[in-house]
Amino acid sequence: MQLRVARLCLDCEEVHDDYQCPVCASDQFTYLTRWVPVPERRQRPRPAPAPSKELEAYRRLIHGEPEPPKGRFLARALVGLGAAGVVGLFLGGRRARSSSDGDPGSGDE
Numbered sequence: 001m002q003l004r005v006a007r008l009c010l011d012c013e014e015v016h017d018d019y020q021c022p023v024c025a026s027d028q029f030t031y032l033t034r035w036v037p038v039p040e041r042r043q044r045p046r047p048a049p050a051p052s053k054e055l056e057a058y059r060r061l062i063h064g065e066p067e068p069p070k071g072r073f074l075a076r077a078l079v080g081l082g083a084a085g086v087v088g089l090f091l092g093g094r095r096a097r098s099s100s101d102g103d104p105g106s107g108d109e
């Protein structure tokens with residue numbers, strides 16, 4: 001039996017942890033911690049939980065802080081990929097056009 005839950009029967013002085021005294025069936029009791037101090041179970045405070053990504057995003061929105069560089073890098077990489085795709089389409093179209101222009105067999109003029 002732990003000291004935190006130990007109860008002293010006020011009628012027969014039995015120590016128990018039930019709602020009724022197991023000896024005299026009395027429901028008059030008091031906790032032993034009233035006289036015996038119990039040290040705090042947790043010696044050290046619980047470590048603070050790591051902030052979640054959502055919480056960080058809300059905090060940035062509220063305080064107007066810039067995004068972390070990791071997100072910026074990803075955005076730049078996506079923009080670069082898009083630009084490379086557009087340039088590739090442009091060059092590919094030009095190459096196809098120049099090859100059709102240089103074809104001597106299909107002279108429509």
Ligand SMILES: [Zn+2]
Nearest residue numbers: 009012021024
């Ligand atoms: Zn009792």
